[in-house]
Amino acid sequence: MSNSARPFFSVIITTRNRPGLFRQALESVLGQDFAEYEVIVVNDGSSSEHLQSYQDLLVHYQGKVRFCSLIQRSRGHGHSYAMNHGASIAKGKYLCFIDDDDYWIDMGYLSRLYHNIHSENKQVDLYISNQQASYCDGTPADEVIWVEDLVDKLAFYPRKSQKAYPISLGQLLRSDGFAHLNCLVFRAEYYQYIDGMDENLRYEDDRDIYYRAIDRAEYMLYDPLVMSHHNIPDKSKQANLSTSCDQMQRRVYQLRIYEKGILNSQHEELMKVCRHGKSNQLKIIAEDLRNRGNYREAVSYAWQGLVVRFSVKWLLYTLLLSFRGLFAPRVKLIVKEDGV
Structure with a gap:
């Protein structure tokens, strides 16, 4: 050539x-x-x-x-x-x-x-x-x-x-x-x-x-x-x-990807996939926050995950988490920013 x-x-x-x-x-x-x-x-x-x-x-x-x-x-x-x-x-x-x-x-x-x-x-x-x-x-x-x-x-x-x-x-x-x-x-x-x-x-x-x-x-x-x-x-x-990214920062990036898909996709089939992915990430974040002892923030993300994709099992989990969150101390959440 x-x-x-x-x-x-x-x-x-x-x-x-x-x-x-x-x-x-x-x-x-x-x-x-x-x-x-x-x-x-x-x-x-x-x-x-x-x-x-x-x-x-x-x-x-x-x-x-x-x-x-x-x-x-x-x-x-x-x-x-x-x-x-x-x-x-x-x-x-x-x-x-x-x-x-x-x-x-x-x-x-x-x-x-x-x-x-x-x-x-x-x-x-x-x-x-x-x-x-x-x-x-x-x-x-x-x-x-x-x-x-x-x-x-x-x-x-x-x-x-x-x-x-x-x-x-x-x-x-x-x-x-x-x-x-x-x-x-x-x-x-x-x-x-x-x-x-x-x-x-x-x-x-x-x-x-x-x-x-x-x-x-x-x-x-x-x-x-x-x-x-x-x-x-x-x-x-x-x-x-x-x-190279903090685990919680990865979740933030993944949420961004699914949010973009929901808001910008031309096809309902892809929007559905992104809603499913967003719900899963919100639930993973909720469980991660619970494991860190940050119940109040965990409750917030658990409810968001439920709204995006409802299930009876997750509803019961969210209600139990909400009850525990009433008596849990507030823990500050810090998400590391990955420099660009």
Whole structure:
């Protein structure tokens, strides 16, 4: 591909303080058997001790990768900001994303993507694939994490032709999970149309963009093949985005995602999913506050959860909690803010 030609795909990798894992992710992209793509790496202000390692990688991959380094900040600019920055300088017709601690395992992934998108008579806004997941000790995840359950639920089994399936929002919502950002490919103009990723979120930002993307897409494809490996974050460490937030702050982010879905979704089916999610989060917060001894605040969240989604069992729990709250001392709630 000549330097002046527009690439079909832009693959955006964000990284921060993990040069070793990042190299594995990058190699999995550079190993693709497809030519019409560019790779954009956004280093989200890595700490000084890692800069030389990244500089060495920059020199090693010079000419193959576009490197962009953001200024240093104590907690970085955030996953969403870094991904959006990469998208803003991308030239490709379609945008692919990959986290630095994950990697692609299908070296024919971009070729299949290109073929499936071109074989459709309609413009593809969103392409959704599958990935496998394992814990830090290498144990494969048995539970449904993303949208892999749709293969059996919809009988969307891999075809010999490797052709993807057209899929609707209603079908996607039959999954018990949501698609990780690694598994989403956006038409570049469509990504801008839905305003990219929410830079105010530091947790489950991929759930947020997934909901917004499937809500407004006119035509989507689902690829049942596994194309990526996802490393489930080690909860005992604080070096990744999923574990860097205080637990209660995570709940606040999740509530924001569901509130946005309720207020902004165009489809009632998605609003229903978000109401269910909001109710669950309010109930989890109520139980967490109760466990901390903060009964008065727990009562407030318990009633909110009941209003969003009523159940007799939760009504009885809320009434019991309210009674105990009458005699409990007030405990100040402090939610840590995750700096941006």
